[in-house]
Amino acid sequence: MEKGKIQTVLGPINPDELGLTLCHEHLSMKFDVAFVPPTNPKYKAYEEAELTLENIGWIRQNPLSSKVNINLNDAESAMLYDVHEYKKCGGCTMVENSTIGLNRDMDFVIRVARETGVNVIAGTGYYVADSLPSSLISRSEEDLVKEMASDLTKGVNGSDVKCGVIGEIGCTWPLHG
């Protein structure tokens, strides 16, 4: 990290280039860890259903019981459009908080930054224990710290694309130990 600079996925920028900034966004995310099955079997079919006029009222009342609603994976039509609209309205920067466990997708994050001209700052870290594979849970605290430091200072997964913040970090109570 360069001292006094903001680290975006396309490289460092000066603080005065941040402009209007959204500090907690998710451009692409799998949030299956939060899924709550419908309690009433009558609505079981809504678990996997696309949003329609028929089910939208129920999904608004039960947002975590719709897998379509909790997963942000409509990259082509929805997310790029939204970020272009944000730019048109004066938006300059977004912080992408989809960390490991939320299916961080750095290729898509880089694409959003390139195609929209919005600065995107990616987060490093880990979401709640239930969202993580057992191979990750069994790693040492020091190993996880090293991985986050590497994401911030060297690059993610052997690339030279660096994260600029730590977060979001997912915690539950009691804390997983």
Ligand SMILES: [Zn+2]
């Ligand atoms: Zn979040």
